[in-house]
Amino acid sequence: MKKRAVDLDPTSSWIATLHKLFFRGRWTAPQLVSSQFLRIWWTSQGASVGSGTVLPRLQVTWPHQLKIGNNCILENDIFFKYDGPWRLGPRIIIHDNVFIGRGCEFNISANISIGNNCLIASGCKFIDHNHGMTDLYKPMKQQP
Numbered sequence: 001m002k003k004r005a006v007d008l009d010p011t012s013s014w015i016a017t018l019h020k021l022f023f024r025g026r027w028t029a030p031q032l033v034s035s036q037f038l039r040i041w042w043t044s045q046g047a048s049v050g051s052g053t054v055l056p057r058l059q060v061t062w063p064h065q066l067k068i069g070n071n072c073i074l075e076n077d078i079f080f081k082y083d084g085p086w087r088l089g090p091r092i093i094i095h096d097n098v099f100i101g102r103g104c105e106f107n108i109s110a111n112i113s114i115g116n117n118c119l120i121a122s123g124c125k126f127i128d129h130n131h132g133m134t135d136l137y138k139p140m141k142q143q144p
Contacts, residue, residue: 042066048090065089065108069096075122079105083129 038055046064049055052071058078060066065082067090068074078100080092091111094100096113101122106112109129114120133143 008053032137046089050096062086063087066094066116067092068094069098069116071096072100075102076098077103079107081107083109101114 028048035055038058039049039053041057042060042063043049044054045060046062047060047083048116049067050070050072053068054073055068056074056076056078058074060080061072062082065087066080072094082089082091092106092108093111093113095114095116095118100120101117101124103123104120105125105127107125107127107129112126112128133140135143
């Protein structure tokens with residue numbers, strides 16, 4: 001029997017390592033490259049982003065109102081909306097080691113601060129204001 005130059009057994013440690021590097025890296029590598037580009041983009045717009053934070057695709061209405069701490073993980077489609085006139089910022093503050101899941105919304109008119117080491121599930125909404133309803137028994141379209 002001929003001896004092979006390379007062992008192609010899928011349980012072999014080098015094959016398993018190569019598999020992990022290639023198949024896991026195909027999502028990680030583009031994310032890291034695009035995250036660095038997004039960091040430059042958002043900081044040039046006035047946002048503050050800490051070191052080690054991975055930035056995905058975000059929507060931000062007033063970038064200077066956003067401050068994200070160190071080593072945060074943010075998933076795609078997060079909406080940071082500062083709902084008010086231009087003011088000095090930041091009013092939306094995310095501290096260190098925070099995870100924010102996909103599709104979260106921060107709709108803020110005053111301010112919000114998320115503390116260190118917090119985990120926020122996908123789809124959560126943080127809204128610190130109402131629509132100015134004065135009479136709970138009148139339909140919305142009839143109120144000022």
